[in-house]
Each structure stands twice: as C-alpha cells, then as structure tokens.
Amino acid sequence: IMLAAAQKLGAGLSTFGLAGAGVGIGFIFGSLILGTARNPSLKDDMFRYAILGFALTEAIALFALMIAFLILF
C-alpha cells in the first residue's frame, strides 16, 4: 500500500517539469508572431522553424511526462 501511495505521489510531483516546457513553447510562438510582424514572409521559413522548435520543446515536456508514467505504472 505504501508503494502504491508513493507511486502516485512521485508521478504527481514529476509533472512539475512541464512548467518550463510550457514557458518554452509560449516563447517560441510569441517570437513567431513578433518575427511575422517585422517581416511577413511567413509561409516560407518562419512557420516551419516554429513547428520544428515546438516539436523539440514538446519533447522535453514529454521526457518529464514519461518519467511520471514510468513511476506510476
């Protein structure tokens, strides 16, 4: 019983890492909007780099979530 309780506690605590990832992807898309406002060549490169940056930052968030799942089950 202690193990199951500790598992749930650990899984809950390890989702704290998602906060940094949330800030990160907000920053990326914020800079996408600013860059588009300066120079509207949007469809070519900027949107593609934004999606690439979003996927890479999301990967960090999912590393943390993966640890949570590994502890939980």
Add this chain to the structure above:
Amino acid sequence: NIIMLSPLEQFQVIPVIPLRFGAIDLSITNVTIIMGVMLFIVVLFTQALKSKDGTYKIIPNSWQIVVESIYKLILSLVTDNIQSKEAQRFFPLVFTVFFGILIINLTGLVPYSFTLTSHLIVTFAVSLSVFIGINIICARKHGMKMFSLFLPPGTSIGLAFLLVPIEFISYIFKPISLSIRLFANMMAGHTLLKVIAGFAFALVTASGGLFIVHLVPLLILIPLFGLELGVALIQSFVFSVLISIYLNDALNLH
C-alpha cells in the same frame, strides 16, 4: 464483461497465431497484422497511382498530388539542410524514414489499432541504425579527423578540456533523444486519449444523473484527436529534419 485495466494496456503485444520453434518465437501477433496493413498502405500510395507502363500520370489526380507534395517537401528539406555536393544521395533515406513514420503514426490513430512507434524498441532501432550509418559515413569521408567534431573551432586550450567531454556526451545523446522524442510523443498521446475515454466509459456505467455528463469527455476527445493528428504529422517531420541536420554535421565538420 469489459474489465478496465490500466491505460497502458493498449500497448500490449498479443499473439494471435502462436508459432514457437523452441527458443525462436515467430508468432503472428497483432503487431504483425498492423505492420502488414502499413506495408499495404505504403505500397498502395506509391505504386497504385501508376498507369500501365509504370509511369505516373502527367495530369495528377488528388492522391498523386499528395505524394508529389511529400516528395517536394523532403527534397527541399534535404537540399536546404545538407550543404554538400552529394546531398541528393541521401534523399531516399530521408524520404523512406519520413514516409514510413508518417504512415505508422497515422495508422495508429484508427481506433483499436496499434501504433508501432509507441514502442521504444521500434524507434530506437530506426534511430540507432541511422546513427551508426551516419558514423560510418563520417568516418569514411574524414578518416581520423572525425574526432574534430567534438572540438568547436576557436576555443582556447583550457576551455577545450572542459568542452570535449560535454560535446561527446551530447553526441552520444543524439540518437537516444531522437528515439525518445518520437516514442514519448506517441505513447503519451495515446495514453491521454485512453484516459479520457476511460472517464467517458466510467461515466456511462455510472448511476443516476451522471449519465448525461458522459458527453463531456467525448467532446473533449474530439480536439484531442485533432492534436494527436497534428502531433503524428509533426513528429515524423521533425524526425526527418533532425536526421538531415545530423547528416549535415557529419558531412561538413563544424
């Protein structure tokens, strides 16, 4: 009766036709069936559009536009990222990886299907084999000077002692992070869908007035499915972009 096990239960490999030969296990599992479906879809996409003498049509129908736009996307990706005269030699590799991972991710979205890339062994196999291939390419082109990968230009000698182990560790981490990124995205996405669907299921079999509320998780499920579709496409793209960037790093030592 349906027993609600944990949401990770959807990733189990279930043998459908068990065939064991002593220590060798060649059973037909649900994974094998899904792999056959995926192979069928890939062959269908690339071969069934051709006319009788094996050429694509000049005026494309809609499916051919899809294949041609994927071709153009990967070609621009390869020629932009790999700054080398022989950049187009790596186009079949990147196209195969991209198309394969795209079809695997998309067939995993169908309900009751199985996502191959949500198993770490699958993504790690692809990522490790590409990494070993990149190392062999780099060693063949640059010989012993390959170790200058770990020393960025213009660093002083004291900083170099600190920087080389860090660069080495980050180099080793590259295939691991590539595979874990795809694996974690796929597995977390599917687990999230399963958890919300489990909420909806628990509310359906609940008593009294809670029965109406079971529509709420189902309505949440619809945008989550859209997000999952987006993640499937984006992650396969990111995988192939990173492979071409690593190829660029290997061919032109920074």
